[in-house]
Amino acid sequence: MRVALAEDGALFREGLVMLLEAAGHEVVGCAEDGNALVDLLAAGPGATADVAILDIRMPPEPDGGLSTAERLRTAYPNLGLLFLSHYAEAHYLMRVLQIRTESIGYRLKEKVGSVAVLSDTLDRIRAGEIVIEPQLARRLVDRPTGNRRDVVASLSARELEVLGLMAEGRSNGGIAGQLVVSPKAVEKHIANIFTKLGLPADAAEHHRRVLAVLTYLRSHQDGA
Template sequence: MRVALAEDGALFREGLLMLLRAAGHEVVGCTADGDALVDLLADQPVDVAILDIRMPPEPDGGLVTAERLRAAHPGMGLLFLSHYAESHYLVRILQIGTDGIGYRLKEKVGSVDVLTDTLTRIRDGEIVIEPVLAKRLVQRPQGDRKQVVDSLSARELEVLGLMAEGRSNNGIATELFVTQKAVEKHIANIFDKLGLPNDATAHHRRVLAVLTYLRSQRDDG
């Protein structure tokens, strides 16, 4: 697929370029800051833009750049990379959009298979969240959401954790070695216990379920 990269760390940038090319992706361009990436993609759209969260022109320049790119190219996928799994970053990322977007740790995308799987899912419109962050959000609930979390069964917490990673129902069923029908039942229970609106689309309700935990984590911190 066609990709572009903005990363101010020269060593990591070169390594990621090599990995992308080894995976057979077409790298349209590579920049060291967000402004240059926006200029590059003005007339050369890509399937997915890869951005370092902490880069020029601001401390969190990747987030600002992504807002500009999503406004100009709504169908473009966005993959954020960082050395740290921070819930406040994820809240801001999901405020930019809930389709075709991802947040992964740099150390976790160091293989062709993992990187290509992440890019493909984002290109196809999925949300891809770093598993360690997704698990942290559901395993260590805090604040006013504690009572809600206590009402979820252990299996429902597992399902919610995989939902937070952006897994499909079929992907969750495969991971947990259960039927897809069982997964659908667990998700319905989660939606009910979290009090999510029945008139929302299934995809929207999945995002709301994840945001419930993201916001509780942010409010507590």
């Protein structure tokens, strides 16, 4: 796929370019800050991209990746977004999900240092999935706070496992493979989660998945 990149750390930026090219992706341009990336993508057809990779904490300060993504979302609604950071922070994730709840990802820099992991992340984003750093997703699901504790208590251990994998952006097939169960079993667990969370039965499957994940991510902030 065609990828644009903004990262203010020169060594990490060049390393990402090498990984992307090794995976067979076309890097349409690199920038060291958000403003330069916006200008690059506005330059013309030759600079169009399928996914933009952004460092969350880069110029323009303080969180240039997030402000840049908001500008790109307005200009290019179909552009996938991958945020990279040294930090797995809930408040960053909530801002990411305010920008979009599909075709978007938030990963730790140290976890995308291989062709396989980076390519899998990009493929899932391009396919319309939410890709959340597993470390952060599991921490938020496993440690709910505030007035949603009663909802958490109503879920079984297996349902929590399924929800944790949903929060990572995994498909039903991906969840089944991870837990070594049948797709039908996963569908049953997800249906139970939707029911216990009180999510509307007439809503689209994708919409209910997003609502389920957001319920738990927001529960992390209730006691903050």
